[in-house]
Amino acid sequence: MKTKIWQLPALLLLLGLTACSQQSTSQQSQISKQPSMTNYLPKPYVEIEHPAWVKNATIYEVNVRQYTPQGTFNAFAEHLPRLKALGVDILWLMPIHPIGDKNRKGEKGSYYAVKDYMAVNPEFGTLDDFKALVDRAHSMDMYVIIDWVANHSAWDNPLTETNPQWYTKDHNGNFQPTPWWDWSDIIDFDYQNPEMREYMTNALKYWVKETNIDGYRADVAGFIPTDFWDNVRTELDDIKPVFMLAEWDARDLHKKAFDMSYAWKLHDTLEAVNKGDKDASGVYHYFAHALNAWPDNAIKMNFVDNHDKNSWEQSMFERHGPYLEASIVLTVTAEGMPLLYSGQEAGLDRSLAFFDKDEISWQSHPIGDLYKSLFTLKHQNKALWNGNWGGKMIPVPNNKPKQVFSFARIKDGDKVFVAINFSDQPTQVQFNENIQLGQYQEYFSQTATNLVPESTLTIPAYGYRVYVKQ
Template sequence: MQPQDKLHAYEPQPYVELTHPQWSKNATIYEVNIRQYTPEGTFNAFASHLPRLKDLGVDILWLMPIQPIGEKNRKGERGSYYAVKDYQAVNPEFGTMDEFKSLVEQAHELGMYVILDWVANHSAWDNPLTINNSEWYTKDHNGSFQPTPWWDWTDIIDFDYENPQLRKYMTDSLIYWVKEANIDGYRADVAGFIPTNFWDTVRFELDKIKPVFMLAEWDARDLHKKAFDMTYAWELHDTLVDVNKGNGDASTVYSHFAHALSAWPDNAIKMNFVDNHDKNSWEESMFARHGKYLNAGIVLTVTAEGMPLIYSGQEAGLDRPLAFFEKDEITWKAHPVGDLYKQLFKLKHKNQALWNGNWGGKMIPVPNNNSKAIFSFARQKAEDKVFVVINFSDKAQSVSFNETIQLGEYTEYFSNKATVINADTQLSVPAYGYKVFVK
């Protein structure tokens, strides 16, 4: 063996081994709550919204679970999407399998992609697997079925992933929907409750069929290696809420990214959000959580590294928690939040600096003389650049910068004003405000 061959073993290798589907390079994602979306609460009724969502700038449609819901120990009248009674069937509340396939086809015709929420960790109490394959479930000290320990999930019971037959069944079911309905991937519910090597195998099998996109409801680094394209940016959301509550400021936001961008693999994609079904259902509305900083948070979640999420109704100014176990229809109307997302998604699609993973530019901090109030950063890829300045305070601020990456000629995106940023530039940013300079 030559000396250079010995050294090869010590050369750094890419941590993320999977390949993101090409169509995800500048994608946005939208979470669909079918039950609450329309008076009918069906696939066909939701399909009428597809052109509007395409115009909004949505690329990936994540549908909350569409399988039949268990009746035994059901919570509320309608029950939880996440209490699955049959992994290879459609909830008749929403429509038929053919109607679901038609929805997927219509989304594809508009250039959008569809991923399904998948509940692999647990099932409903009355799933037939409990009778035919009871050994696939964990048992309590009395030998009885049990919910996931320590949680109040009384309408579901926990699977045992030490059982290889369960792993095969669940993998085959995931394959089924990709082959049968031509879906484009999955969002994995509580992905970290399940061994990572299960998900590694699933991704390998699905990619044999077509390039898929996988989102984990978790934030573990190792999930990115072979299984998942994207995980949740939970800590970013909580940091933004802390700012609104007075428990943080711009320096707290800076500290978040200093940690997150050092800890995560370069080609890992984080899902950025100010709302999702968990936060909306079990906490407060996005307006209550983020207050007057909501728009600043939206600007940050779209322009920072990661893929931005919209939850059903955000674009219409959803200002209340939606009931989780009952019918609770969204009221649709034009709203400034939707206008803001549409503007930002248009920029994300065309400016390579804002693209996802290694297709986009890394966030480069731009230190400033007002770091308790102002968070500023730049991203650059090829000839494209953005310089973002956000005021995380309740007062107008003046700020200057101590870097060089931000220097140059720009157009401020929201005012459409030509701007030159030079070494002695001082910017004024209104309370709760932001400026996005685009090159």
């Protein structure tokens, strides 16, 4: 059929509209294939939800063997009222499992050479004794986590006979300790084996179900693939909300698996101050890095002592010297959860034997009084709470940055301003900020203080000031 001349303009218009329509449809199709704007919205890095009772909690490491003459769960339980009065919330028990005999170090052996993941060390008591301890702690609004050694076992763990394929082997095909470390009393698991992962996961679930514990401290957590811990956390939370502490210092562990990890570098910085290798500016630089590099709501565990430091690197007094009290004040008032190790509150001034019996001597001590006072403030003042429940540290620059470290924290009307003299000389200091201004009561002296722009503070050598908003 022929097209009439007068019909051509209309036809061309129709063709043009069709082409435009097709182009528009194509463009819309291309746009629809682009990522949605929701893909660019910020998401919290820490995906897990901390148990509500963590908000203002403190943590205490229990060395059962050395705690009492008996070295048992029942004997330790008698200390619970004292620890509650001290301000302790979370009890972390070093490994409670039977210890291997083969290649044992010392008479008693290492807690971390586990012979049976499904049993209790008979030196400490029975499974029922342990359950009673957990129940008693819960009745006092305290929580219990146990140390878990997932990376390795004792040489004579029955798994070496029933499932030798679950362990790594050396170049000769023999069991091996973790390479490059002097851990001759243990041998390494192989986390490339899915059956081994399943066993370890089920063992972790068993203790939560059977004894109602509230979580775990994971020994050398970074030696184990992160995806293992991610899955473990999901399966444990299906039983009950748990609290997980990683003996490691890596941000990725916080994403799905762990509530808290060690502030190793803070301890080392404070020790370096005592040795004269760093001054207050080194403390400032630590927080400048840590608070920018670590995600919000990832809790760091602050400490001046723990079983590793005490056992192998002398006492807290020798490592921190005259800066010990100032360091304790910082570890409780800075962002993070403070740790107290067995015996610190009694002024533990020596290294406890790790492989043998070496009982703690209990006494009243100023260090215990200091922790009790600081724990009371932490419980009551929201600015010092943990994770996103608490206030972020705000630097308060001053005119003596090599001597004095100063910061503020604010949350829901609560405010704390801290100034610590990390030097051996009394220091007069002024501050170059406005966040610290206001009416306060100095926490330790109970002195009312009005901080104005011209205020000058005199802080004694190794001293500290903690100002609480009125």
